[in-house]
Amino acid sequence: MNVCVRTVSRIWNLAKEQLDLGQEVNVSSKKKVNVGRKRKELDLARTATIPLNRRRTIRSLARCLGVPRSTLHDRFQLKELKRITNTVKPFLKPANKIARLKFCISMMDEHSISTPYPSFKSMNNMVHIDEKWYDTTRVKNTYYVLPGEPKPERTVLNTNSIGKVMFLTAVAKPRYNDEGQLTFDGKIGT
Template sequence: MNMDLNLMPQEEEHETIDLNLMPQEEDDEGINLNWIPEKEEPQVAENVAMDLNLMPQEEDDEDMNWMPQEDEGKEDEAQEEEDEVMNWILQEKRRELSDKERHGVYFALLVIELRDGSVQPDDKLLVSNLLDISVRSVERIWEEAKKQIADGKEVDVSSKKPGRSGRKRKELDLERTSTIPLNKRRTIRSLARSLGVARSTLHKRFQLNELNRITSTVKPHLKLENKLARLKFCMSMVDDNSISTSRAMLKPMTNMVHIDEKWFDMTRVKNSYYVLPGEPEPKRTVSNTHSIGKVMFLTAVARPRYNNEGELTFDGKIGIWAFVEETEAKRTSQNRTKGTKVLTSVKVTRPVCKDYLINKVIPAIQDK
């Protein structure tokens, strides 16, 4: 049987499989590997279109936020723990320990180590609470002691801070102060200018008691006769019965009265008063504030007296009298009429003082 090769394709047209037609025949019966993308694309584009702007709203309706709530709770707990740590750090006691306290910390931990074999954190906390200091201070002292023991050194946990720490003061030659004239040493500013230093620097030295401020009062000039008179008065105060002894005593001066004069201004330029709300301000006038009237007073005092029980029987105050006299006004003025009784100051002289002693001081002494 002869086969015509040219006719074979024609006979096999109905039996053979055309590969070009397979995708069309398999659309309904066969398996198409591309069906997932082809079916999803029209569904997403036409029937099940998704609006990205509406996704948060759909998630809001559903309970999808439970995970973030747990995360927020954990963050809150972590924040609380961090706050507790910060509060503990802020409340930590920070102060300088004395050498006795530092040695006490070492010996306390040493006793605990010998008793229990080791020092636990609770032991350090107990020691820190007893001394009201931080735990870190106790640990630092213990570590320093252990290091010295390991190095074979004698344990010394004393403070290593120097006595005068910090920036040193600038050296100043304050000895030159005594060579500067007194009229240039009345203020800190003038003295600093004379020494060639800053005013603030010199003021700090004054606060450190390297300079003293004194008040100088003008004293009366004493002649040789005045000095001899004072010396004789001091010798007259020595008790005659104690002159022959090794230790001379002064007289008790219980029968001596001290008399002195003192000027007082009639008023002051400025005075303070307490008034009610709405009360008018008191009016005080003088002819001239630079020539305010003065009055001299005579004062007599003595030594206070006490009884055997130590009670005060005489305070030593005898009296005080003004050197004034009562006279009549010689003429009428805006202040008073003629003949009005007024007090006028008296010029103090030796006869006036003698008259006051006889007529006022001695009678007051007799009354006391």
């Protein structure tokens, strides 16, 4: 039972004493259930009324609710609050949806469309190309420097027009030979 011998002996002796006195045997734990400092009353339902831009950090939400940040952090640890990430998604007009659907249909194998299990083309002759833009520097950076070391000096003509770099990458489907060895990894170039 993963307890020491003294604990079992103490419980056994307690049960024998109660039997000798003619009492009902009760060896349940005598630990109090609700011990320690009680939690502060906090109406978390008010969180839904606070605008989303005021709920981005625990600090700003605590300020809006009028409670200490540590109290709100404790409630987050107790899973009474939840942190989520939200990304902006493109708005698709009906014409965009139709164009996407037409592209998906064009990738279907014409010979398998009339069968019960249609399949897609093998895409062995397809090359995918995409580009990604990066800023050459960020407006605000954090650095760790030694005491006495000069601060790095970073300058641009205008913080609203920081230089950009574009990567253009082309990839295709990897190819394997009959023994299962990779003959082409699919990376054409960047």
